[in-house]
Amino acid sequence: MxxxxxxxxxxxxxxxxxxxxxxxxxxxxxxxxxxxxxxxxxxxxxxxxxxxxxxxxxxxxxxxxxxxxxxxxxxxxxxxxxxxxxxxxxxxxxxxxxxxxxxxxxxxxxxxxxxxxxxxxxxxxxxxxxxxxxxxxxxxxxxxxxxxxxxxxxxxxxxxxxxxxxxxxxxxxxxxxxxxxxxxxxxxxxxxxxxxxxxxxxxxxxxxxxxxxxxxxxxxxxxxxKDYSNASMIFKSFVERYPENIVLRRFLGKVYVAMRKYDDAIAQFSEMGKIDPRIIKYKYFLGATMVISGDDKISAEGERELRDFIAAEKSKYWRASAHYWLGRMYERKNDKKKALIEYNAAHALSPKIEDALKRARGLGGGM
CATH class of the missing domain: 1.25.40 (Serine Threonine Protein Phosphatase 5, Tetratricopeptide repeat)
Incomplete structure (x- = not known):
């Protein structure tokens, strides 16, 4: 957010x-x-x-x-x-x-x-x-x-x-x-x-x-x-009191990502989808967290979530962000060809994501 x-x-x-x-x-x-x-x-x-x-x-x-x-x-x-x-x-x-x-x-x-x-x-x-x-x-x-x-x-x-x-x-x-x-x-x-x-x-x-x-x-x-320890304690207490509140769960999940507590973050983002699956941003946060974690065991699931999000989301910026994280995943796996495709897709949808273009050029491609 x-x-x-x-x-x-x-x-x-x-x-x-x-x-x-x-x-x-x-x-x-x-x-x-x-x-x-x-x-x-x-x-x-x-x-x-x-x-x-x-x-x-x-x-x-x-x-x-x-x-x-x-x-x-x-x-x-x-x-x-x-x-x-x-x-x-x-x-x-x-x-x-x-x-x-x-x-x-x-x-x-x-x-x-x-x-x-x-x-x-x-x-x-x-x-x-x-x-x-x-x-x-x-x-x-x-x-x-x-x-x-x-x-x-x-x-x-x-x-x-x-x-x-x-x-x-x-x-x-x-x-x-x-x-x-x-x-x-x-x-x-x-x-x-x-x-x-x-x-x-x-x-x-x-x-x-x-x-x-x-x-x-x-x-x-x-x-x-960047005082994530105190932030997590505060947001956790509020999520416990208002378990239906999607935005407070998103705050807590983002703090967990910053703390590299990826399993905890995934749990919060998953719960968002259970509360209201119509709000599809949960798929973006869930997929991006799985990619950011660097755990190849869940990267395939993360890719599916991001692909589903791209297919359903209207905003070019948010779709571009999803393509960017897919590019990061492929780059980590040394699949330069697929990484370039994702980075170029991200930049074409939203030039605001400048790092996509920089990484594409670093791999020998880009627009």
Missing amino acids: KKKNAYALLLVLSLIVGLHSFSFGKEAAKGDEQSRLIEGQDLILHRRYDEALKLFKAVKKDFPDSPSGSFGEMAVYEVRMLENEDLSLEKEFSRASEEGRRRAGIVLQKYQPTPWELFISGALFGLDGFLKARKGGWWDAYVAGNKSRQLFKHAKQLDPSFIDADFGLGMYVYWRSVFTKDLWFLKMFPDRRAEGIAIVKEVAERGRFTKEMAGINLGMMYMEE
Whole structure:
């Protein structure tokens, strides 16, 4: 999974769970509205998406001046797209976002919006911004993300004792540093990863309601920092609590690959296929892991998984990635002819996979 997709998922999960945060603050949210959003959170984490959409639709009807129902709908669509690593529900997401931003605009016109209203509005702008980031619209994503950060900050100013409100700020500080370091037009931002980690770690230790999601975000931060031992412990605990959650299993499987615990990774990716075989990305991760392991006993099975994936997948980039790993397998077996075929197929489908062309040229071929 690309880092921007991973962050988008964490934003979705974190902001949904963050709804707990205002239950006992100085200015409590409308109890019924909040309790129903928390119920929706649980439905999303357990992949009961149709039920969640029905619930959020009712929230929109019952609370017409709040963006909360629209935010919930956006969260469902985004998590489903992240499961598939695509943008197949972008139209549905955009409709919910447009309606939510219109409702948030009403909130922001108030003379004294409440902490809850600021929080849910900030959550909506943040989620909208990260879909823009997934599409490569970095400047629009930055503008939306910065607006989200300002709203979280304002909410914290209205209730300074509430440490959980720092969670979104810590996420923003850390991941902005990660993503902007490779963007030349945003090089003016300093590297504040250590600060972001410290903020989120404090929330994970002292927070009242966002402790769990702070823990998940720490797992992603540890993964980014290559601290795979801590990352694996965090993701394993969440998979145990939400065994149906495909994306959390994918995180855990990818950490195991980085740790060279290939059998454990294969077990996670295999389970993804059992949970929902329609989400065929599991075949890619399963096949690629078998190839990466270097174990010739399972390479044939890995090849079958990757071939099945290529036949079923629509995305040229993902098909190219599968061809690349097949090329790596044949190169390891010293079958240069077949390796060249796979590398050239990968490059033809997606020039973004530059290593395919480099390896093809290294073998005396390539385009």
